[in-house]
Amino acid sequence: xxxxxxxxxxxxxxxxxxxxxxxxxxxxxxxxxxxxxxxxxxxxxxxxxxxxxxxxxxxxxxxxxxxxxxxxxxxxxxxxxxxxxxxxxxxxxxxxxxxxxxxxxxxxxxxxxxxxxxxxxxxxxxxxxxxxxxx
Amino acid sequence: xxxxxxxxxxxxxxxxxxxxxxxxxxxxxxxxxxxxxxxxxxxxxxxxxxxxxxxxxxxxxxxxxxxxxxxxxxxxxxxxxxxxxxxxxxxxxxxxxxxxxxxxxxxxxxxxxxxxxxxxxxxxxxxxxxxxxxx
DNA sequence: CGCAACGATTGCAAGCATACACTTTTGGTG
DNA sequence: CACCAAAAGTGTATGCTTGCAATCGTTGCG
Numbered sequence: 001x002x003x004x005x006x007x008x009x010x011x012x013x014x015x016x017x018x019x020x021x022x023x024x025x026x027x028x029x030x031x032x033x034x035x036x037x038x039x040x041x042x043x044x045x046x047x048x049x050x051x052x053x054x055x056x057x058x059x060x061x062x063x064x065x066x067x068x069x070x071x072x073x074x075x076x077x078x079x080x081x082x083x084x085x086x087x088x089x090x091x092x093x094x095x096x097x098x099x100x101x102x103x104x105x106x107x108x109x110x111x112x113x114x115x116x117x118x119x120x121x122x123x124x125x126x127x128x129x130x131x132x133x134x135x
Numbered sequence: 136x137x138x139x140x141x142x143x144x145x146x147x148x149x150x151x152x153x154x155x156x157x158x159x160x161x162x163x164x165x166x167x168x169x170x171x172x173x174x175x176x177x178x179x180x181x182x183x184x185x186x187x188x189x190x191x192x193x194x195x196x197x198x199x200x201x202x203x204x205x206x207x208x209x210x211x212x213x214x215x216x217x218x219x220x221x222x223x224x225x226x227x228x229x230x231x232x233x234x235x236x237x238x239x240x241x242x243x244x245x246x247x248x249x250x251x252x253x254x255x256x257x258x259x260x261x262x263x264x265x266x267x268x269x270x
Numbered sequence: 271c272g273c274a275a276c277g278a279t280t281g282c283a284a285g286c287a288t289a290c291a292c293t294t295t296t297g298g299t300g
Numbered sequence: 301c302a303c304c305a306a307a308a309g310t311g312t313a314t315g316c317t318t319g320c321a322a323t324c325g326t327t328g329c330g
Binding site: 005009099100118125126129 | 136137140141143144152235237238242245246248249250253257261264268270
């Protein structure tokens with residue numbers, strides 16, 4: 001739980017949680033249309049529109065128009081936005097790696113198999129659940 | 136991660152994250168003075184004062200004056216507020232119990248020792264970290 | 271008592287998220 | 301072409317959080 005909390009903590013000093021959710025979805029799915037994006041994170045189009053205004057202003061995403069349909073607006077991560085998400089995920093991975101570094105290979109192996117066991121029993125975690133925290 | 140996310144998800148439909156942080160701190164420490172409470176969750180007194188206004192309005196906490204010093208205001212959970220926090224923690228415990236229920240005693244034992252190993256290696260998790268998500 | 275420090279609150283202001291209703295532009299279809 | 305539906309955005313409004321500065325009551329001390 002501490003690992004999860006810390007991984008969220010860093011990002012929340014830079015962007016808000018709803019904003020981070022947008023970035024995470026885009027990182028997972030690539031550029032998305034406003035409508036699809038809004039549905040993915042569960043907000044109304046008007047809410048998303050203004051949220052994107054602010055995220056564009058901050059430089060994390062870009063609005064693009066698809067050549068085939070000028071009424072559709074594609075949202076895509078800028079390099080900075082991509083960087084932000086990647087960095088956040090790396091930080092958590094590093095945090096875990098650091099924790100594991102003090103353990104012996106046998107201990108690590110035991111942890112890996114136990115975690116896999118637990119994850120298997122937990123079943124598929126819905127993307128929506130993870131999206132709540134942007135993880 | 137899914138377990139953590141779900142445990143936060145339910146509560147966030149009832150109170151905001153800053154509000155839930157207040158409740159969690161009170162649940163941990165018992166009734167607190169405004170100043171102490173504000174410092175614990177890292178907000179300015181003015182912010183807290185208005186936040187408490189809303190939480191009192193919602194019925195989760197109560198303002199009390201200490202007999203010895205009438206300028207100090209004690210904040211304490213109402214039964215409803217206590218219930219909210221307790222319920223949130225129970226829900227996470229139930230969620231984990233349900234996951235574990237499909238496993239054999241041996242598997243459970245392996246998971247317990249592996250998790251203890253990991254938690255030990257991770258060291259003490261600072262309360263501040265956990266407070267970010269109200270966990 | 272009088273004054274300084276303390277503790278909480280309020281005035282004022284800004285930013286963000288959210289919702290409902292409405293408008294504008296665009297695409298598809300009869 | 302004319303019309304309808306899709307897609308995005310605006311107008312308007314509400315509520316929460318946060319911050320800085322100022323105020324009000326209270327306590328402690330000389």
